[in-house]
Structure formats: C-alpha cells, structure tokens
Amino acid sequence: NAGVTQTPKFQVLKTGQSMTLQCAQDMNHEYMSWYRQDPGMGLRLIHYSVGAGITDQGEVPNGYNVSRSTTEDFPLRLLSAAPSQTSVYFCASSYSQGRGDPYGYTFGSGTRLTVV
C-alpha cells in the first residue's frame, strides 16, 4: 500500500516552460488536493477535487490547472512556469466517513520545484 505518490521529487524549470506534477493514490480516497508551501506562509490550497470529474479552485489557483479523470490520479499542470511558482508542492488525499468527518488525510512526500 503506497499511499500518496508524488513524482518527481525535485525539478528545475526555466521560465516559460510547462510541466505536470504527478499525484497518485491507491487508497480509493474520493478527495484529493494540491498545496504549495512557501517559507513563512504555511501551506496554501491550490486546487482540490471531491471526486472523479469534479475539481475546484483553492486559495492560490492562478497559473495552475488540474483535472481528475480517475479516482487515483490528480495531476497538477504548470502551463508557463514563473519564478513565483518556485515552491514545495504537496498532494493529499482523504475520505469522508459520514457527517463529513474527515479521515485518512494523507500527504505525499512533496515536490521541490525551482523556476529559474
């Protein structure tokens, strides 16, 4: 049982390049989210999904796209990378056990992205 798997772990991009951060979970969780972590800012929500085919914006969505074609995968796309997107990115998944109780909120190990 791998949990939440993020790839790659490290990436360097040039300004203007595009790339996709991969996130996969094998726990059949219906909920998945992407966060970015910057020094002194905590983690901030970029996009989230409550099920396959359903996504929505979080606090800092600009410059990022997501899609959720399957329960397992939730990729994050940077269309035209900018230095301001230099950050550590975390994917997370969870499920609900009645009454909206959040359970099993599991984070991936993160991707450190540098845009030069």
Add this chain to the structure above:
Amino acid sequence: AQTVTQSQPEMSVQEAETVTLSCTYDTSENNYYLFWYKQPPSRQMILVIRQEAYKQQNATENRFSVNFQKAAKSFSLKISDSQLGDTAMYFCAFMYLSPSKLTFGKGITLSVRP
C-alpha cells in the same frame, strides 16, 4: 473565510521538558475540525493530533495533548517530555465540512535542545 494564526515563529525547549505551541483561529462555523501537523526536515507531513469541535474533551495522543477553547477560538498543543525527535516545524490547521480543504497557519519551528 477561515483564518489560522500561529504568532510564534520559533520556540526552543530543553529535552524532557514541556512546551506549549499556540494557535488561534477565526470562523463563524460551529462544527469543524482542528489539527496539528509535524513536518520534520524530511519534509513529510505527519498528523500529530486532531480535535472535533463538537467534542468538549481535549484530545490526547501519548505525549501530545491539546487545550481546545472553543469560545476563545484557541487550540494549543502541549508536548510533554520533549524528545530530540520532536524537533520539527509544527502547523496548526482547520477544516470545515469538506475533507478536501485544510487551512494552515504559518507554522512554528520547534527546536529541542539536548
């Protein structure tokens, strides 16, 4: 919108002593969840403890306990018998209803001295 405030950027404690990390939050909701996460240098996010707002009893997990004051919107973490392995960044987080969305504080760096 909910906000989470961790006003102390850094703390230091002697090994075996007790330390309390502060967190306040702002919400107009009545039913929600609060969490403390630990992030060691490995970068992994580790759940330390969770508290359901509808429960009056403070949550405890071994050496970790919380002081949940709902009216004051305060959620502090107490670490007893501090160990060197407790050295990490600690984040307070809030969740309302949707399990997809956590709101985090800015974090506090805790150093445990030998």
